[in-house]
Each structure stands twice: as structure tokens, then as C-alpha cells.
Amino acid sequence: GAVVSQHPSWVICKSGTSVKIECRSLDFQATTMFWYRQFPKQSLMLMATSNEGSKATYEQGVEKDKFLINHASLTLSTLTVTSAHPEDSSFYICSARTDPGQGETQYFGPGTRLLVL
Amino acid sequence: QKEVEQDPGPLSVPEGAIVSLNCTYSNSAFQYFMWYRQYSRKGPELLMYTYSSGNKEDGRFTAQVDKSSKYISLFIRDSQPSDSATYLCAMSMPGGGNKLTFGTGTQLKVEL
Numbered sequence: 202g203a204v205v206s207q208h209p210s211w212v213i214c215k216s217g218t219s220v221k222i223e224c225r226s227l228d229f230q231a232t233t234m235f236w237y238r239q240f241p242k243q244s245l246m247l248m249a250t251s252n253e254g255s256k257a258t259y260e261q262g263v264e265k266d267k268f269l270i271n272h273a274s275l276t277l278s279t280l281t282v283t284s285a286h287p288e289d290s291s292f293y294i295c296s297a298r299t300d301p302g303q304g305e306t307q308y309f310g311p312g313t314r315l316l317v318l
Numbered sequence: 319q320k321e322v323e324q325d326p327g328p329l330s331v332p333e334g335a336i337v338s339l340n341c342t343y344s345n346s347a348f349q350y351f352m353w354y355r356q357y358s359r360k361g362p363e364l365l366m367y368t369y370s371s372g373n374k375e376d377g378r379f380t381a382q383v384d385k386s387s388k389y390i391s392l393f394i395r396d397s398q399p400s401d402s403a404t405y406l407c408a409m410s411m412p413g414g415g416n417k418l419t420f421g422t423g424t425q426l427k428v429e430l
Contacts, residue, residue, distance in 0.1 A: 233416065245362070245418075245420045292359075294361050306416075309363070312361045
């Protein structure tokens, strides 16, 4: 149980285009999903917290107009990187929470590798 | 100073060795501690969760928390090549909205 999927697993795009990444909880309903970014040999950095039916809460320094998050249902959240630039190239990982807890109930997706040329 | 410090490694050990992975933290508000395993190009997988000082054992894995020293450890006994991965510590605080703060991860390689 508690499986989270992401699509696509990797994407290459031209600078200036927009890219949408989907995060799905496959066997549970997730009222809260989290989006992280991970650069090579660095840790996961939380970008935003996404609650179903409401606006996402962004971490300090994350541009909400550049990283659009939509959590339209209890099993799907999307992250759209708008007008992508090479510095946006990274590994994007989502997680979904099964129950209220202290972090142990977060399950992570397999990640999406984005390369912006 | 980062909130959570973790030696990035890489750490290379022979098969069967006992591995010790460690994290220190500066914020005493952290009360919940997790260890994740991340294989290359994959998402993190939860290994251990603890919330009190002391030891917690699960198979070949033992998590240790010392809140007075702000120090946590993960021990792997009888290490296997399949344990080769990056190990991330993570922690959260009460009322923190379930947000996790991660260490940088330690890259482990278990060699035959």
C-alpha cells in the first residue's frame, strides 16, 4: 500500500517552454502533497505544500508564479514549471501524506528528472 | 549553519560490515526522526521512524536518537551490496505541518 507515482519520469524541454509533472497517490487519498527539488549530491528541499482544494503554500524563495501547483483531487497534484530555464534542471519529487502525523506518514514518488536545454 | 548536518560520504565498506550513519541537528524543536533510503534516480523510501531518545530495531537496522546531544544514528548490521544507496536523515517538529527537514544524505557503497 501507500504507493505514489509520478509522470513523466524524465523530460527534456527547450528553454522557455512549460512542463507539467503529475503526482498521484494510487491506493489512498492524500489531503496533503508535498513538492521537493533535489540537485545532484544535495538533499531534498521542500518547495511547497499542496492541500486539496486550496492554494499551495510555498517555501521562502520559491516563486509561486513560476512553479504552479494544482491539487484538484484527493489523488492528484500537478506541478507546472513555467517558462523553464536551464537552472530549473533538477530532480523533482513529490510526496503524499496518508494520515496526519509527524512526517512518518509521507510516501514519496519516484521523482521526475527535468533537463532544460 | 545548516539545521541538519550529515556527512555526505561516500562511505565504502565490505559486505558483512556494520555501518554507522549519523546526523546532528541544531534545532531542539525537532522531535520526530526518520531515516530514508534513496537508490539512484529514485524517490526516498522510509526505513525507520522514531520519536523518543533510545534505540529502535527493525531487522538489520537500528535507529538511535540522543535528543540531549541532538544526534541521531542509523546502524546497518551484516551489510549487503543491495544496501548500496544514499541514506537521508529527516526530522520534523510538532505543529510543523508534517514538514520534513532533510540532511544532505550519505552515499553508501557495500562491496563484495
